[in-house]
Amino acid sequence: MQEKLKNIKLFSVLGDDALSLLANYFKVVNHKKGTILIHAEKVEPYFYILETGIARAYSDGENQQITFWFGQAGDVLLSYNSYINNKPGYENIELLEDSVLYQIHLHDLFELYNQHLALANWGRKIAERELIATENRLIDRSFKDAKERYRDFIVQSPNLIKRVALKHIASYLGVTQVTLSRIRSACK
């Protein structure tokens, strides 16, 4: 397991001692495309890292779902409100492809955080990086119009464009599918 974890970029900053500790608790799991790994309104007790596959996080509204995050190989999947506050989360996470994941129980992870300094700081950086990315997306919503956001998305996530339904990309970009379709036809 330790060898497998070593291949994940997220773990590359960790020393062998931290890695071997983690390896004791991580477990490989496989899930089919369409699996809802994390459910909104529930306390979800697992922390996952995606080895292969694609995932999306979304929230349910009255008439629509809003996809606000995509996960790719090496990314962390979890219910942040479960993780931080031990309370039901706001996000569903769906696997958009058959996936292989590494799974650890939050209980174990927190135990490790409280035992191992390097791991606690590693966990800190995971959240900090995600925060910067999210804050930048929020800022882009104001600075850039939908066309620019779509163009940026194509450049920054060419692999997602190919593999993810446009309706999900539309809501990720903050527009309806009709608007995205208009943008796409104007680009031809």
Add this chain to the structure above:
Amino acid sequence: MQEKLKNIKLFSVLGDDALSLLANYFKVVNHKKGTILIHAEKVEPYFYILETGIARAYSDGENQQITFWFGQAGDVLLSYNSYINNKPGYENIELLEDSVLYQIHLHDLFELYNQHLALANWGRKIAERELIATENRLIDRSFKDAKERYRDFIVQSPNLIKRVALKHIASYLGVTQVTLSRIRSACK
């Protein structure tokens, strides 16, 4: 200093040992209204906690500034990209009132993170909480129209409505000042 820090909610989860460690490095600083405490495009080496006052974080565009965050008493002010990547950040942070702050050098803070387990986990939670708040704001941009976002803002941040210029609130809500003005006059 330790007694002062104890009054900040952010520190309430810390034990006396962690707090006294921190207290050795934190320093009280005063700044006038209008001070730009954190500059975009620069590596900013300090981590601040606001004791009294109000602050806003904004990014500069070609024709406009986008305010994407407000800080109040007890909140953390820093350049996340300086903090995490030791690289120039994207945010300016301006004090909107005369303020009292606690200041610590990032170098010292990281030293503490690498010495003290409880502090490393405390730093983790700071970022995690901010992440949840930011992610929720991003989701709200899609689910709610400007009128709803304004109403929510009034309810959730009544103190900011009173003390912050409407032009800043407009860009925080993701609309122009003209649109916010229309919303406000329709609410009367």
Add this chain to the structure above:
DNA sequence: GTCTACATTTTACAAATGTTAAAAAATAGA
């Protein structure tokens, strides 16, 4: 192949928001 379900595009119209400019109101300093 044909059927079915689902995804995407297109169309026409409606609603929301942006742009620009100007007026009005509020505020800070002298």
Add this chain to the structure above:
DNA sequence: TCTATTTTTTAACATTTGTAAAATGTAGAC
């Protein structure tokens, strides 16, 4: 208090985006 400056509002018009419904495209089951 008065002036100068800034903030906020208002107006007219342009643009973007949303909504609903129909048309088209796509993939898999049979």
